Every structure is written in C-alpha cells, then in structure tokens.
Amino acid sequence: xxxxxxxxxxxxxxxxxxxxxxVARWEDFVVFVPFVAVGELVEAEITxxxxxxxxARLLRVLEPSPERVEPGCRYFGACGGCQYQHLAYSAQLxxxxxxxxxxxxxxxxxxRRLVAPVIPCPQPYGYRNRIMVRSQWxxxxxGLNIGFIRADSRLVVDVEECRxxxxxxxxxxxxxxxxxxxxxxxxxxxxxxxxxxxxPPDSFFQNNSFLLPKLVEVARDALRQAQTKHLLDIYCGxxxxxxxxxPLAESFVGVELDHMAIQAARxxxxxxxxxxxxxxxxxxEEQLPAILSxxxxxxxxxxxxxxxxxxxxxxxxxxRRVQPAQIIYISCHPATMARDLxxxxxxxxxxxxxxxxxxxxxxxxxxxxxxxxxxxxxxxSP
Numbered sequence: 349x350x351x352x353x354x355x356x357x358x359x360x361x362x363x364x365x366x367x368x369x370x371v372a373r374w375e376d377f378v379v380f381v382p383f384v385a386v387g388e389l390v391e392a393e394i395t396x397x398x399x400x401x402x403x404a405r406l407l408r409v410l411e412p413s414p415e416r417v418e419p420g421c422r423y424f425g426a427c428g429g430c431q432y433q434h435l436a437y438s439a440q441l442x443x444x445x446x447x448x449x450x451x452x453x454x455x456x457x458x459x460r461r462l463v464a465p466v467i468p469c470p471q472p473y474g475y476r477n478r479i480m481v482r483s484q485w486x487x488x489x490x491g492l493n494i495g496f497i498r499a500d501s502r503l504v505v506d507v508e509e510c511r512x513x514x515x516x517x518x519x520x521x522x523x524x525x526x527x528x529x530x531x532x533x534x535x536x537x538x539x540x541x542x543x544x545x546x547x548p549p550d551s552f553f554q555n556n557s558f559l560l561p562k563l564v565e566v567a568r569d570a571l572r573q574a575q576t577k578h579l580l581d582i583y584c585g586x587x588x589x590x591x592x593x594x595p596l597a598e599s600f601v602g603v604e605l606d607h608m609a610i611q612a613a614r615x616x617x618x619x620x621x622x623x624x625x626x627x628x629x630x631x632x633e634e635q636l637p638a639i640l641s642x643x644x645x646x647x648x649x650x651x652x653x654x655x656x657x658x659x660x661x662x663x664x665x666x667x668r669r670v671q672p673a674q675i676i677y678i679s680c681h682p683a684t685m686a687r688d689l690x691x692x693x694x695x696x697x698x699x700x701x702x703x704x705x706x707x708x709x710x711x712x713x714x715x716x717x718x719x720x721x722x723x724x725x726x727x728x729s730p
Contacts, residue, residue, distance in 0.1 A: 351374065351377060351394055351397060351402055352394065352397070353394055353395065353396075353397055354393060354394060355393070355394045356391060356392070356393050356394075356407065357374055357379070357391070357392055357393075357394070357404070358389060358390070358391055358410065359372035359373075359374065359379055359381060359389070359390055359391075359392055359404070360372060360387075360388075360389050361381065361384045361385065361386055361387060361388045361389075361390065362386065363386060364384075364385070364386060364443055364447070365380065365447075366447040366450070366451060366682070366683065366713065367431070367713050368382060368431030368432060368712075368713045369381065369382050369403075370382065370383075370384035370385070370386075370388075370390075372390075372392075374402070376400070377400065377401060377402050378400065378401040378402075379392070379394075379401070379402045379403070379404055380401065380402070380403045380404070381403075381404050381405075381406055382405070382406060382431070382499065383406050383424075383425055383431075383434055384406060384409070385412070385413035385415055385416050385434070385435055385439070386413065387411075387413050388409055388410075388411055388412060388413050388416070389409075389410040389411035390406055390407075390408065390409050390410060391406075391407040391408050391410055392404035392405060392406055392407055393405050393407055395500075405500065415435055415436045415438075415439040416434055416435065416436075417433075417434060417435065417436050418434075419433035419434050420433055420473055420511050420711075421433060421510075421511040421512075423495075423505060423507050425499065426498055426499060426500075426505045427495065427496045427497075427498065427499060427505050427507060428496060428497045428498055428499040428500075428505075429496045429497075429510070429512070429712065430512070430711045430712050431711070431712055431713045432710075432711050432712065432713070433711045437468070437472050437710065440707070440710065440711070441465070441466045441468055441707060442466075444466050444705060444707065444715045445463065445465055445466045445705065447682070447715075448463050448466075448682045448703065448705050448715065448717065449463045451682045451683050451686045452682070452686045452689075452703065454686075455683060455686040455687055455690065456686035456687065456689050456690040456693075456700075457690060458686070458689070458690075458693075458700055462700055462701075462702055462703055463702075463703045463705065464702060464703065464704045464705065465705075466705040466706065466707050466715065467559070467562055467566075467704065467705065467706040467707065468707055469556065469558060469559045469706075469707045469708065469710045470558050470559070471558045472707075472710035472711065473511050473512060473710070473711075474511070474512070474513065474514055474515060475512060475514070475555075475556045475557070475558050475559075475710065476510070476512045476513045476514060476517065476555050476556065477514055477517070477539065477540040477541075477542060477553075477555055477556070477557050478517075478537065478538070478539045478540070478553070478555045479510055479512075479513050479517055479521075479537075479538050480535055480536070480537050480538070481494055481495055481496065481507075481521065481524065481535070481536050481538065482494070482495065482496065482497065482504050482533075482534070482535050482536075483504070483528065483529045483531070483532050483533065483534045483535075483536070484503065484504035484532045484533065485531070485532035486506070492528050492529070492532060493505065493506040493532075494506060494507070494521075494524060494525055494528060494529075494536075495507035496510075507521075508521070508522075508525065509521065512710075512711065512712075513538070514540050514557075516540045517538045517539075517540055520538040521538060524536050524538070537549065537550075542557050542560075543557075544619075545586060545588070545616060546586065546612040546615050546616055546619075547586050547612060548586075548606075548608040548609060548611075548612055550606075550608070551585060551586055551606050551608055551609040551612065552585045552586075552606070552609070553585065553586060553588065554588070554708065554716075555708065555709075556708040556709070559706055559707070559708050562706060563678075563706055563708070563716065563718070564589075564592045564593075566704045566706065566718045567589060567592075567593060567651070567676055567678065567718060568592070568593060568596065570674070570676050570718065570720040571593055571596050571597075571649055571651075571674070571676065572596060573720075574649055574673055574674040574720075574722070576597070576647050576648055576649040576672075576673050576674055577597060577598040577599070577647040577648075578597060578598060578599050578600070578601075578643040578644075578647055578648045578649070579593055579594070579596075579597040579599075579600040579601075579625075579648075579649050579651060580600070580601050580603070580636075580639055580640070580643070580648060580649070580650045580651065580672075581593075581600060581601065581602040581603070581651045581653075582603050582632045582636065582650060582651065582652050582653070582654075582663075583603070583604060583632065583652065583653045583654050583655070584602030584603055584604045584609075584613060584627065584653070585604055585606070585609050585613070585653070586609045586612040586613050586616055587602050587609075587612070587613030587614070587616045587617055587627060588616075589651055589653065589678075590602040590613065590617065590622070590625060590627070591613075591616050591617050591620055591622050593651075594617070594622040594624055594625055597624065597625075597649075598624065599624050599625055599643075600622075600624065600625030600626075601625060601626055601627075601628060601639050601642075602625065602626070602627040602628070603627075603628050603630060603631075603632060603635045603636070603639065604627065604628075604629065605629070605630065605631050606629075607629050610627050610628070610629040613627045614627050632654075632659070632660065632663050633660055633662050633663060636663060636666055637666065640666070640670045640672070645670050645671050645672045645673065645723070646673050646723075647673065648672040648673060648674075649672065649673065649674040649675070649676060650667060650672045650674070650675050650676070651675075651676045651678070652675060652676070652677045652678065653678040653679070654679065654688075656679075656680060656681040656684065657681075657684060658679070658681070658684035658685065658687065658688045659688050661691070664688060664691045664692055665691075667692060668691075668692060668694075668697045668698075671697060671698075671723045671725055672723060673722065673723050674720070674721065674722055674723070675692065675698060675719075675721040676718065676719070676720060676721075677689060677692075677718070677719040677721065678716070678717070678718050678719075679716070679717055679719075680708070680709070680714050680715070680716050680717075681714075682705075682715065682717050685717055685719060689719055689721065692721060693721065696724050697723070697724065698721040698722060698723055698724065699721065699722050699723075699724050700719060700720070700721055701720040701721065701722055702719075702720050703717050703718070703719050703720075704717065704718045704720075705717045705718075706718070
C-alpha cells in the first residue's frame with residue numbers, strides 16, 4: 349500500500365540510529381520510531397512522510413525485547429530529555445558503542461576498532477548537576493507549564509522532578525514551581541556547584557560529577573603516554589583540564605572566549621597552587637597562532653574541548669600546519685568529532701590512536717568521547 353499520514357503499521361525494528369530513533373523498513377521506506385529496541389515488533393502510526401523515509405509514533409510493543417525495562421521516570425516518552433530509559437543500562441552502553449563506531453566509520457573513515465568500550469557511569473540516575481527548565485503558558489489549564497520540551501513537539505511538558513538531576517536540583521525545581529516565572533517563554537537554569545570549583549552561572553562545566561574523575565583519568569593517561577612538556581588547553585572554560593593536568597606539564601596555557609570563565613579559571617588554578625601556566629581570554633582563532641609559536645611543536649599537546657558544533661575550519665588547518673606532537677580532542681557530539689578528526693588526519697597529518705567514550709549522559713542519546721591523536725612526523729609513522 350502507499351503510505352499516508354495516520355497509517356498504522358506493524359514494524360520490525362532492525363537498528364537504533366544515533367539520536368535514539370528505531371529503524372524499520374516498509375517496502376522502500378525507512379521508518380523511524382522512537383522508544384523501541386532492536387528486534388522488537390511494534391505497532392506505530394505514521395506522523396511524518398518524506399520522499400524516502402517516514403516517522404511514526406509508537407502505539408504499542410507487540411513483541412518486546414528482553415532488554416526492555418520499566419522506565420525510571422513517569423514523564424519518559426512525553427519529555428524529550430531522555431531517549432533510552434526503556435533499555436537496560438548494559439544495553440545502552442553497547443548501543444552507544446556501536447553508534448560511535450558507525451559514525452567514526454561513516455563520517456571519519458576510521459577503523460571502528462579504534463573505539464574502546466563505553467565507560468559506564470557509576471550512578472545512572474541523579475547525576476546531572478545542571479538542568480534548564482522552561483516556562484510556557486498552557487491555555488487549557490490557564491497556568492504555566494514548567495519543565496522540558498516534549499519529545500513530539502516544541503511544547504513544554506510540566507514536570508515536578510527530573511530523575512536525572514541531583515537531588516539538590518529537584519529541591520531548586522520545587523522552589524521554582526512554588527515561585528514561577530512571571531510569564532511563559534522564560535528559561536531557568538538550575539545548577540549545583542561542583543565541590544572545590546568556582547563556576548560562574550553561565551559558564552560551562554561538565555554536567556556529571558560522578559564520572560568526572562574517570563574523564564580526567566582518561567585525559568591524563570593520554571597526556572602521560574605522549575610525554576610532551578607543554579599543554580595548550582583550547583576552549584578551557586573554568587580551567588578544569590588545565591588545572592587537573594598541570595602537574596604533568598612544564599607549562600600550560602588555557603584559552604577561553606568567556607571572560608567570566610577565564611577569571612574563575614585563574615582563581616581555580618591559584619586555589620590549587622598551579623603556578624606553571626596562564627589563562628588567556630579570546631577565541632581559539634585569535635589566540636592560537638601566537639600561542640603555538642611559543643612552544644616547540646614536538647613537545648606540545650593541544651587539548652580541544654569545543655562546543656557541540658566542533659572546531660572552526662581555520663583552527664583545524666592551523667593545527668595541521670603546525671603539527672603538535674599530540675591532540676587530545678574531547679567532545680559530547682561524536683558526529684562533529686568524527687568530522688573534525690577526519691580533517692586533522694587527512695593526508696597523514698595525524699593518526700588516531702584511540703577513542704575512549706564515557707557515558708556522561710545515561711538514558712540520553714549523548715555520550716562524551718576522548719580522542720588521542722598523534723602527529724605522524726613526531727612518531728615516525730610511515
């Protein structure tokens with residue numbers, strides 16, 4: 349039959365794409381269905397129809413996967429914050445490992461065996477130290493909805509708690525709900541300050557304190573193996589990696605556009621007596637040429653922790669020209685990371701040694717990755 353909006357189909361799920369949607373086929377169409385597991389037979393209703401693919405909403409699971417579990421949150425399926433609460437945590441880790449391998453193979457043209465197994469979070473619920481809730485006027489109940497964007501629209505689903513958030517944030521959420529914003533359309537950031545770190549309200553910091561020590565350990569191991577003397581921490585935020593890795597370097601420089609974060613980074617370094625480096629305010633594109641010229645490339649590691657959109661092309665080309673001994677690339681977006689690493693490794697400028705994923709975002713589509721790249725000229729690789 350010809351597909352049309354509203355059609356109800358029985359579909360066998362063959363894969364889960366990066367982003368969380370299940371993949372099924374109906375004749376020549378690919379049909380994406382959320383909140384499913386590989387191997388399941390489901391009934392779904394077509395909600396969006398394109399030339400070669402369609403999207404559908406899950407109506408019911410006809411043959412459930414043995415990896416399907418009861419979600420830990422009553423809002424799961426309506427709230428758009430989580431994609432995988434219906435899967436056992438061990439299945440989530442295997443799924444993310446496969447998805448990262450697929451992306452690095454397809455977008456980066458890397459051997460998927462370079463992707464190590466995903467390091468699990470020791471606390472899959474109650475781990476987030478920062479959430480952002482939104483307010484939206486609900487004309488039907490004549491009041492504000494305070495919560496998160498729905499999974500199926502741009503409307504806000506009203507929530508009383510977030511199971512991913514630390515308990516302190518849920519206490520803050522109770523206060524916001526008791527003292528709501530004056531109108532809809534406003535965002536409220538709730539944050540629990542990481543112990544021992546100064547973080548301005550609008551500055552970036554990793555959102556999972558429980559897996560943070562392991563993230564530092566992975567970056568530290570990569571830096572130690574390269575045996576370089578100088579560390580350039582680009583997109584350094586409040587100086588987290590600079591401060592943690594400073595003991596392994598003779599000198600370090602942190603670069604960050606956020607002026608408030610740079611001031612906090614200096615105080616964070618001073619609080620830990622890190623006196624072998626400095627922090628500079630500015631963009632990577634502005635500051636990197638002069639900074640790279642100060643240090644011998646064969647003795648330098650560049651740590652990149654860019655926003656989700658990745659690095660600017662001029663930054664990548666500059667690194668290709670200068671060829672520092674090592675690049676440690678940290679990202680919560682494996683697709684843009686694979687793209688950027690493909691550019692860095694083109695024509696043999698760098699070689700990817702390994703990608704270490706860490707599940708900083710359990711129950712969601714997101715995953716943190718640490719890539720270790722070595723300059724071929726420095727390693728003597730053919």
